[in-house]
Amino acid sequence: MSLKIAVIGSGAAGMTAASTARREDPGAEIVLFTEDEHIAYSPCVIPWVLEGRTGWESIVMHDPEYYRQERGIDVRTLTKVTSVDLGSCVLTAGGEDFTFDRLVLATGGQVFIPPIPGTGLPGVHVVRTINDGKAIEEGMASVDDVAIIGAGVIGLEMALAMKEAGKGVTVIEMMDQVVPRILDPDLAADLRAYLEGRGVRFVMGAPIQSVDGERSVESVTVSGERIPCGMAVFSTGVRANLELPSQMGLDIGTLGAVRVSPGMRPYRNGRLVPNVFVCGDVVQCESAVLPGPTMSQLGSSAVRQGRVAGINAAGGNAMHEGVTSPWVSVIGELQVAGTGISSSLAGWYGIEVASGVAHGLTRARYYPGGTPMTVKVLAERSTGRLVGAQMISGEDATGRINWLSAAVLEGVGAKDFLSRYENAYCPPTSMVRDVAFTAVERLVSEL
Amino acid sequence: MSLKIAVIGSGAAGMTAASTARREDPGAEIVLFTEDEHIAYSPCVIPWVLEGRTGWESIVMHDPEYYRQERGIDVRTLTKVTSVDLGSCVLTAGGEDFTFDRLVLATGGQVFIPPIPGTGLPGVHVVRTINDGKAIEEGMASVDDVAIIGAGVIGLEMALAMKEAGKGVTVIEMMDQVVPRILDPDLAADLRAYLEGRGVRFVMGAPIQSVDGERSVESVTVSGERIPCGMAVFSTGVRANLELPSQMGLDIGTLGAVRVSPGMRPYRNGRLVPNVFVCGDVVQCESAVLPGPTMSQLGSSAVRQGRVAGINAAGGNAMHEGVTSPWVSVIGELQVAGTGISSSLAGWYGIEVASGVAHGLTRARYYPGGTPMTVKVLAERSTGRLVGAQMISGEDATGRINWLSAAVLEGVGAKDFLSRYENAYCPPTSMVRDVAFTAVERLVSEL
Numbered sequence: 001m002s003l004k005i006a007v008i009g010s011g012a013a014g015m016t017a018a019s020t021a022r023r024e025d026p027g028a029e030i031v032l033f034t035e036d037e038h039i040a041y042s043p044c045v046i047p048w049v050l051e052g053r054t055g056w057e058s059i060v061m062h063d064p065e066y067y068r069q070e071r072g073i074d075v076r077t078l079t080k081v082t083s084v085d086l087g088s089c090v091l092t093a094g095g096e097d098f099t100f101d102r103l104v105l106a107t108g109g110q111v112f113i114p115p116i117p118g119t120g121l122p123g124v125h126v127v128r129t130i131n132d133g134k135a136i137e138e139g140m141a142s143v144d145d146v147a148i149i150g151a152g153v154i155g156l157e158m159a160l161a162m163k164e165a166g167k168g169v170t171v172i173e174m175m176d177q178v179v180p181r182i183l184d185p186d187l188a189a190d191l192r193a194y195l196e197g198r199g200v201r202f203v204m205g206a207p208i209q210s211v212d213g214e215r216s217v218e219s220v221t222v223s224g225e226r227i228p229c230g231m232a233v234f235s236t237g238v239r240a241n242l243e244l245p246s247q248m249g250l251d252i253g254t255l256g257a258v259r260v261s262p263g264m265r266p267y268r269n270g271r272l273v274p275n276v277f278v279c280g281d282v283v284q285c286e287s288a289v290l291p292g293p294t295m296s297q298l299g300s301s302a303v304r305q306g307r308v309a310g311i312n313a314a315g316g317n318a319m320h321e322g323v324t325s326p327w328v329s330v331i332g333e334l335q336v337a338g339t340g341i342s343s344s345l346a347g348w349y350g351i352e353v354a355s356g357v358a359h360g361l362t363r364a365r366y367y368p369g370g371t372p373m374t375v376k377v378l379a380e381r382s383t384g385r386l387v388g389a390q391m392i393s394g395e396d397a398t399g400r401i402n403w404l405s406a407a408v409l410e411g412v413g414a415k416d417f418l419s420r421y422e423n424a425y426c427p428p429t430s431m432v433r434d435v436a437f438t439a440v441e442r443l444v445s446e447l
Numbered sequence: 448m449s450l451k452i453a454v455i456g457s458g459a460a461g462m463t464a465a466s467t468a469r470r471e472d473p474g475a476e477i478v479l480f481t482e483d484e485h486i487a488y489s490p491c492v493i494p495w496v497l498e499g500r501t502g503w504e505s506i507v508m509h510d511p512e513y514y515r516q517e518r519g520i521d522v523r524t525l526t527k528v529t530s531v532d533l534g535s536c537v538l539t540a541g542g543e544d545f546t547f548d549r550l551v552l553a554t555g556g557q558v559f560i561p562p563i564p565g566t567g568l569p570g571v572h573v574v575r576t577i578n579d580g581k582a583i584e585e586g587m588a589s590v591d592d593v594a595i596i597g598a599g600v601i602g603l604e605m606a607l608a609m610k611e612a613g614k615g616v617t618v619i620e621m622m623d624q625v626v627p628r629i630l631d632p633d634l635a636a637d638l639r640a641y642l643e644g645r646g647v648r649f650v651m652g653a654p655i656q657s658v659d660g661e662r663s664v665e666s667v668t669v670s671g672e673r674i675p676c677g678m679a680v681f682s683t684g685v686r687a688n689l690e691l692p693s694q695m696g697l698d699i700g701t702l703g704a705v706r707v708s709p710g711m712r713p714y715r716n717g718r719l720v721p722n723v724f725v726c727g728d729v730v731q732c733e734s735a736v737l738p739g740p741t742m743s744q745l746g747s748s749a750v751r752q753g754r755v756a757g758i759n760a761a762g763g764n765a766m767h768e769g770v771t772s773p774w775v776s777v778i779g780e781l782q783v784a785g786t787g788i789s790s791s792l793a794g795w796y797g798i799e800v801a802s803g804v805a806h807g808l809t810r811a812r813y814y815p816g817g818t819p820m821t822v823k824v825l826a827e828r829s830t831g832r833l834v835g836a837q838m839i840s841g842e843d844a845t846g847r848i849n850w851l852s853a854a855v856l857e858g859v860g861a862k863d864f865l866s867r868y869e870n871a872y873c874p875p876t877s878m879v880r881d882v883a884f885t886a887v888e889r890l891v892s893e894l
Contacts, residue, residue, distance in 0.1 A: 012879060042811060045874040058813045288867075300872035303880045308866070319866045326871035337871055364489060366505045398876040399846020405869060406853035419755075419766045420735075422852060424773035424784055425747035427492040429845040432459060433750045 003028040005313050006091060006098060008081050008244065009106030010034035012042070012302035013280025013309070017104040018073050020310025028314060031074040031100075032067075033081050033093045038130045039064060044299050046133040047157040050140070051164045056130060084248050086273065102275050102313040105245065105258075105266070106306065109238035109281035109297060118211030118220075125233045127154055136233065143230035144168060147220045149208050151178040153329035153336070155235035156191070159200045160332050162233075169200045170229065172222050176205040182327070183336065184343045184376055186357065187390050194334055203227070238297050240282040250278070255293050257284040262319045264309040277313050279305035288322030288409050289340050289387050290349050296325040326405040328398045333371075335397035339405035340388030343378060352381040353388075356414075356443025360435035362395050364427035371395055375439040377404070379414045384447050386412055389436070396429065404436060414444050450475040452760050453538060453545060455528050455691065456553030457481035459489070459749035460727025460756070464551040465520050467757025475761060478521040478547075479514070480528050480540045485577045486511060491746050493580040494604040497587070498611045503577060531695050533720065549722050549760040552692065552705075552713070553753065556685035556728035556744060564657040570664030572680045574601055583680065590677030591615060594667045596655050598625040600776035600783070602682035603638070606647045607779050609680075616647045617676065619669050623652040629774070630783065631790045631823055633804065634837050641781055650674070685744050687729040697725070702740050704731040709766045711756040724760050726752035735769030735856050736787045736834050737796050743772040773852040775845045780818075782844035786852035787835030790825060799828040800835075803861075803890030807882035809842050811874035818842055822886040824851070826861045831894050833859050836883070843876065851883060861891045 005028050007018045018032045032039075040062040049056060064075035079094040090097050111126035113119050123143075125136050140146075146162045148155045151173035162169045173180070177188040178195075192202060206223040211232050213219065219226045240257035251267040253259035258266050264277045280302040287294040304320065311318040326339035346353040355378045363370030371394025378388040389404035391397050407417055418441060423434035452475050454465045465479045479486075487509040495501060511522035526541040537544050558573035560566050570590075572583050587593075593609045595602045598620035609616045620627070624635040625642075639649060653670040658679050660666065666673045687704035698714040700706035705713050711724045727749040734741040751767065758765040773786035793800040802825045810817030818841025825835040836851035838844050854864055865888060870881035 042813075042874060042879060044872070044879075045811060045814065048814065048874060053815055054813050061812065298872065299879045300870055304869065321867045324869060326869055328871040328873045328876055330873050330875040335873075335876060339871070364492060365508065366489075366501050367492065367495065368500060396843050396846050398871050398873070399843050399848070399850055401846070401871045402850040402869070402881070403846055403853055405871070406850055406857070409867060409869075410853070410857050420768045420856060422751065422771060422773050422849070422856075423747055424775040424786070424845050424848045424852070425491070425745060426775045426777050426782075426845070427489060427495060428777040429775055429782060432489060432746045434849070 003314070004099065004101045005030045005104065006100035006102070007032040007104040007106065009108055009280065010036050010039040010075065010077070011106060011108045011280055012299050013108070013306040014104065014106035015040050016303045016306030017106060017277070017279055017310035017313065019071055020307050021104070021314040022071050022073055024311055024314035024316055030072065031076065031098065033076050033079045035078065035080045036129060037077055039075060039077065041130060042299060043128055046127050047154070047161040049133060050137055051161040056134065060130070081244060084244060086248055086276065089275070103277070104309050104313050105276065105278040105282065106280040106309070107241040107244055107282050109240050111234055112237050112239045113234050114208065114236060116208060116210050118213065121211055121213050121217050122215070123213065123217030123231045124211055125231065127158060127233060127235055136231070139231050140165060140167070145170070145229040146231045146233060147172060147227055147229040149220070149232060149234045150236040151180070151202070152235055152237065153179055153327070156195060156331050157329060158233055158235060159195065160198065163199055170203060170227050171200060172203045172206070172208050172220065174205070174207040179336070181344055182338050182342050183390055184355070187336070187374060187376055187392055190374065190392055191331065191334065191336055194332065198332055238281055242282070245278070245282065253284040253293050255284045255295055257295060258282050259284060262286070262321060263312050263317070264305055264320055277309035279309040286322045288324050290351065292349070294323065294325070296323045298325060298327055301325060324405045324408045326401045328401060333394055334392055335395065336392050337397040337401035338388070338390040339401050340386070340408040341378065342388055342390065346378065346387065353378045354381045354443055354446040356439045356441065356446060358435050358438035358442060360431055360438060362393050363429060364431055367427040373435050375435045377414070377436065377439045377443050379443055379447065381447065384413045384415060386414055386417060400434070400436065414440050414447065418444065450549060450761070451547045452477045452549045452551065453547035454479040454551040454553065456555055456727065457483050457486040457522065457524070458553060458555045458727055459746050460555070460753040461551065461553035462487050463750045463753030464553060464724070464726060464757035464760065466518055467754050468551070468761040469518050469520060471758055471761035471763055477519065478523065478545065480523050480526045482525065482527045483576060484524055486522060486524060488577060489746060490575055493574050494601070494608040496580060497584055498608045503581065507577070528691060531691060533695055533723065536722070550724070551756050551760050552723065552725045552729065553727040553756070554688040554691055554729045556687050558681055559684050559686045560681050561655065561683060563655060565660065566658055568658055568660050568664050569662070570660065570678050571658055572678065574605060574680060574682055583678070586678050587612060587614070592617070592676040593678045593680060594619060594674055594676040596667070596679060596681045597683040598627070598649070599682055599684065600626055600774070603642060603778050604776060605680055605682060606642060607645060610646055617650060617674050618647060619650045619653070619655050619667065621652070621654040626783070628791055629785050629789050630837055631802070634821060634823060634839055637821065637839055638778065638781065638783055641779065645779055685728055689729070692725070692729065700731040700740050702731045702742055704742060705729050706731060709733070709768060710759050710764070711752055711767055724756035726756040733769045735771050737798065739796070741770065741772070743770045745772060745774055748772065771852045771855045773848050775848055780841055781839055782842065783839050784844040784848035785835070785837040786848050787833070787855040788825065789835055789837065793825065793834065800825045801828045801890055801893040803886045803888065803893060805882050805885035805889060807878055807885060809840050810876060811878055814874040820882050822882045824861070824883065824886045824890050826890055826894065828894065831860045831862060833861055833864060847881070847883065861887050861894065865891065
C-alpha cells in the first residue's frame with residue numbers, strides 16, 4: 001500500500017513539502033489542496049511586476065498540470081479544506097472526503113488589517129497573491145495617489161514601485177521608524193531619507209484611523225489629517241491562518257501561530273500529534289539567538305520548513321533547528337538586510353546589547369562602481385556574543401548577511417569574529433578588509 | 448620612554464601592522480623601512496589598471512608624508528634593511544643603524560621564476576609592484592602578442608586584461624588545469640572554456656622551457672613549440688622573501704616560509720623569539736580545516752595578520768587563528784571564488800572527500816539580470832564535515848564564499864548545514880533557496 005500524503009496550502013512551504021515528499025517516496029500518493037488559483041510562484045516579486053520588471057506569467061514557475069505530469073502530485077486549486085478529523089485521518093475539501101496517512105498543514109498567513117472604518121471599500125488592497133497584485137495593477141490605472149499603510153520592507157518596496165509608476169505615494173507607519181522591529185533606528189533613518197529623496201512622503205508614529213470614501217477610497221485619515229488617495233495598500237504584517245489549526249485543536253503558541261517541534265510536528269494539549277506536520281507562515285519557530293519562540297515568515301524559511309515537513313511526512317527524520325532569519329530587501333538602488341535580533345528586539349527580550357557601526361564601500365576604494373556600505377553589528381553585552389547584524393549597501397548584501405548570520409548562528413563572540421573570521425578580497429568586489437570587521441572592531445571597543 | 452617599533456615592509460601586512468601599532472600605542476616611535484618606492488596600494492588591482500579601469504595615481508591611497516603627518520609613522524622608502532641583530536636589537540638600513548624594542552617583519556614574497564634560459568631578457572615581467580605594472584604598460588605599446596606563464600588567478604586576470612588591450616594572448620600552464628591546487632577540475636574547465644570563448648589560447652600540462660630572443664623577448668618555447676610573443680609575464684606563484692629571516696636565524700617551516708605562533712611570533716631553534724612579529728606573504732599559517740601548515744598569501748590575510756602583529760608589537764595580545772583562506776577573483780564577467788581545501792589539496796593531505804555540485808542562478812529565476820551560478824562543496828567522507836567550497840557566478844560571489852567559509856571554519860557537518868544554515872532571499876538578489884543548499888544536498892546524498 002502506498003502512503004497517502006495530503007498537503008494543505010500551495011505557498012512556498014506547501015509546494016516544497018509536496019515536492020520533497022515525492023522525492024523521498026516515489027511511490028506515495030500525494031494530493032495538494034489549495035484555495036488559490038495560482039501555485040508555485042513567489043509573492044515576494046509582486047512589487048517588481050508592478051514596476052514592470054517582469055510579467056505575471058513569468059513569475060508562475062509551474063501549473064498544476066506540470067505537478068501532475070512531472071512530479072505525480074495531484075494539485076487541486078480553488079479547493080478549500082473545510083475540516084480535518086485527526087481521529088479518522090479524513091479531511092473534507094470542496095465537499096468531498098479524503099483519507100490520508102500523513103498530513104502537511106501549510107495554510108500560511110494573511111495580512112492583518114486593523115479594525116478601522118472603510119477597509120471594505122474598493123481601492124483597499126493587500127499584497128499577498130497574484131490576484132492581489134493584478135487587482136492593484138488594475139486599480140493603479142485610474143489612480144494618482146496611493147497610501148501605503150505599514151513601512152515594513154514590503155510596504156517600502158511597494159512605495160517605490162508606485163513611485164516608479166508615477167504615483168504620489170504616502171507611507172503611513174504607526175511606529176516612529178521604517179522597518180520597525182528588525183532594523184535599528186539609525187539605519188532606518190538612512191533608508192527613510194533615501195526614500196524621501198525619491199519623492200516618497202511619510203507620516204510616522206501615527207496609526208491609521210480610517211479609510212474614507214463614498215463608493216471607493218478617496219482618502220485615509222491619520223492623526224486627524226485627511227490624506228487624499230485613490231488606493232490604500234495595507235502591508236501591515238502577516239498573521240497566521242489559524243482556522244484549520246484551531247478546528248483541529250492544535251496548540252497555538254504565545255506569538256499566535258502553531259507551536260511545532262524541531263521535526264515540524266504540532267502539539268495538542270502539550271503532546272505531539274502523530275502523522276501531522278506544519279510549516280510556513282502558520283508556525284512559530286525557535287530562535288537560534290535567544291531561547292524562546294520567534295516568527296520567521298520569510299519565503300526562504302517556508303522552503304526550509306517545507307523540506308523538513310516533506311521529508312518527515314514521507315517517513316524520514318529531518319530537523320528544523322533554531323533560526324536567525326536572515327532577510328534582504330531591495331528598495332530602489334539600496335539593498336537592506338539583517339539577521340538575528342535588532343536593538344529594539346533586544347529590548348523586548350530584555351537583554352542589553354552593545355553595537356558597532358562602520359561605513360565603507362562594497363569594492364576597493366580605487367575601483368570604480370562601488371557603492372557605500374553601512375554595517376551594524378550587535379552583541380549581547382554580558383557575553384560579547386554576536387546576536388545580530390544589519391546592513392545597507394548598493395550591492396552584494398545577500399551573501400554578506402548570510403555570512404554574518406552564520407556567525408550569529410554559531411554564537412561567535414565579537415572578539416573571536418575578529419581573530420577567526422576571514423573575508424575574500426578582490427578589488428572589484430570588496431575592500432581588502434570587509435566593512436563588517438570594522439563594525440565588529442568598534443563593537444568590541446564598546447564592550 | 449616611548450616604545451620603538453620597527454616595521455620592515457610596506458605591503459598590506461607591514462602598513463597594517465604599523466597603523467595598528469600606532470592606534471594601540473599613541474606614544475610609540477614607529478619607523479617603517481621599505482625597498483619599494485610606493486606604499487599603501489593594492490597590487491591586486493594591477494590587471495584592472497592595465498585594462499584602463501583605474502589609474503596608477505588613484506590606487507596609491509597614501510604617500511609617506513601622509514603617514515608622517517596623520518599617523519606619526521616615519522616611512523623610509525627605497526631603504527633596504529640589510530641586517531638585523533636580534534641580540535642587540537639593532538637593524539641596519541641604508542647603511543645606518545637603528546635600535547628597536549619591537550620588530551615587525553613583513554618582507555613579503557616574490558614571484559618564483561623557473562630556472563630556464565632567457566628570463567633576464569627585456570620583455571620578461573612579473574606582476575607584483577606598481578613599477579612592475581608600469582613596465583608592463585610601457586612594454587605593451589609595442590607588442591602584439593603576450594605569453595602569460597602560469598594560469599593561477601593573477602595569470603588569468605592578466606590574460607583578460609591583455610586581451611582587452613587587443614593583444615594575442617597565450618597562457619602556458621604546467622598543470623593540466625587552470626587555477627590548479629585551489630579550484631577543482633570541473634569548475635576549472637568551465638573557467639577555461641569562458642576564457643577560450645574570449646579568445647585566450649591555452650597551452651596546458653607543459654612547463655615552459657625557455658624564453659627566446661636576441662635583444663628582447665621574441666618567443667617562448669613549450670613542449671618544443673615556439674610561441675611568438677613580444678612579452679612574457681610570469682605569474683608562477685609567490686615565494687616568501689627569506690633573506691632577512693634566514694640571516695636572523697628564524698625557523699623556516701616545511702612550506703618554505705617563516706613558521707609563526709598564533710601571536711605571529713617567529714621561532715628560532717624551536718623556541719619563540721621575543722619582541723619579533725612576522726606577518727604577510729613571508730609566513731606560513733595554520734590551517735583551520737586540517738591540522739598542519741598552509742600558505743595564505745592573500746591581501747586580506749596580510750591585513751588580518753598585520754593587525755595581530757601590530758597589536759602585539761604594541762604590547763597587546765591578539766591571536767591569528769587557523770585559516771580557511773577564502774578568495775575571489777574577477778575574470779571578465781565571471782567571479783570565481785573558493786575557500787578551504789579543493790579536491791586536489793584533499794588528495795595531497797591524504798583525506799578522502801565527497802562533493803556536490805549545483806547549478807542555479809544568482810537571482811530568482813523570473814527576475815531579470817541574474818546570472819548562472821555554479822557551487823561546489825566538499826566534505827571529508829569519514830566525518831561528513833564541510834572542508835571546502837568553490838563557486839563561479841556573474842555576481843555576488845564574495846559574500847557567499849565568506850558565508851560558506853564560515854561553515855568550513857566552524858567545522859559544520861554537511862547535514863547540519865542543511866538543517867541549521869539559512870539564506871536571505873529577495874527575488875532581485877537570490878533564489879528562494881540558495882544554490883549552495885542544493886549543492887550540499889547532493890553532497891549529502893554522496894556520503
